[in-house]
Amino acid sequence: MPKKHKIDRVALLIDALSAPSLRVRSVAVRGLTPLRDARAIRPIIESVRGLEDECEDFIPPFISEVMIALASSDDRGALIPFFTTLDASFEDLHPIVWHLTQEDRSAILSLAELYEDDIEPLKQILFGPYSDYTKNCVINILAETDTYEADHALIEVLQDREMDDYLVTEAADALGRSRCRDAFHPLCAILINKTDISDDTRSAAAGALGRIGDPRAIAPLVAVLTDPDEDRHSLTYEFAIDALQMLVGNGQEIEEDGEN
Numbered sequence: 001m002p003k004k005h006k007i008d009r010v011a012l013l014i015d016a017l018s019a020p021s022l023r024v025r026s027v028a029v030r031g032l033t034p035l036r037d038a039r040a041i042r043p044i045i046e047s048v049r050g051l052e053d054e055c056e057d058f059i060p061p062f063i064s065e066v067m068i069a070l071a072s073s074d075d076r077g078a079l080i081p082f083f084t085t086l087d088a089s090f091e092d093l094h095p096i097v098w099h100l101t102q103e104d105r106s107a108i109l110s111l112a113e114l115y116e117d118d119i120e121p122l123k124q125i126l127f128g129p130y131s132d133y134t135k136n137c138v139i140n141i142l143a144e145t146d147t148y149e150a151d152h153a154l155i156e157v158l159q160d161r162e163m164d165d166y167l168v169t170e171a172a173d174a175l176g177r178s179r180c181r182d183a184f185h186p187l188c189a190i191l192i193n194k195t196d197i198s199d200d201t202r203s204a205a206a207g208a209l210g211r212i213g214d215p216r217a218i219a220p221l222v223a224v225l226t227d228p229d230e231d232r233h234s235l236t237y238e239f240a241i242d243a244l245q246m247l248v249g250n251g252q253e254i255e256e257d258g259e260n
Contacts, residue, residue, distance in 0.1 A: 016045040060099030064107040071110035093133035112144035143174035151180040158186040172249040175209025203235035210243025
């Protein structure tokens with residue numbers, strides 16, 4: 001009988017990742033994902049290059065598939081070269097990041113599980129030389145990770161004056177959703193800063209304080225709402241009213257803050 005030759009499926013699918021067709025690359029990524037072969041990590045990352053001529057509607061779902069494949073590899077170091085490649089390959093990441101964070105969060109959820117026990121690679125991206133859109137992805141991963149370490153990385157974003165207000169807004173929203181009480185003081189500092197902080201970011205801080213539910217937030221919220229120089233038609237004013245309503249509705253007693 002003729003000797004049967006074993007097919008190296010991984011090698012063949014890696015070859016398919018360089019096909020000019022995005023559909024072919026997508027099939028290859030999905031085929032490689034359950035195999036979890038270390039040889040495929042770099043080629044999967046490189047498969048996001050050269051997609052300029054593809055239909056814009058198909059690119060974000062493909063990027064999501066790539067991120068899920070990287071999450072399945074259990075290689076926590078893969079995300080750094082991936083985001084480096086992604087930043088270098090696209091002039092405008094907004095449609096991709098919108099898809100990942102608003103339309104289909106499956107990739108974000110998969111990566112959050114991978115980094116639950118070690119967020120250091122995520123912090124390298126968040127505070128490194130990456131685009132704001134890439135950093136927004138990381139903020140969303142940290143939010144889904146929902147650990148003490150992740151929350152405090154987001155608090156660092158609130159306190160980093162080099163961070164774009166867009167990212168501070170995203171971090172404030174995330175901390176509000178996780179009801180992180182440790183974020184109380186940084187959020188208050190943002191809320192009361194009318195000169196250096198945008199209306200969007202201040203409103204996010206107000207909303208986060210309302211969701212966190214710490215009754216100490218009543219004082220800075222009332223200060224904003226009774227300030228004659230505060231724009232009563234601003235987002236900050238509207239969110240501060242809603243936050244105050246949340247806190248008053250809780251019926252909690254105001255406790256003295258013993259911290260400085």
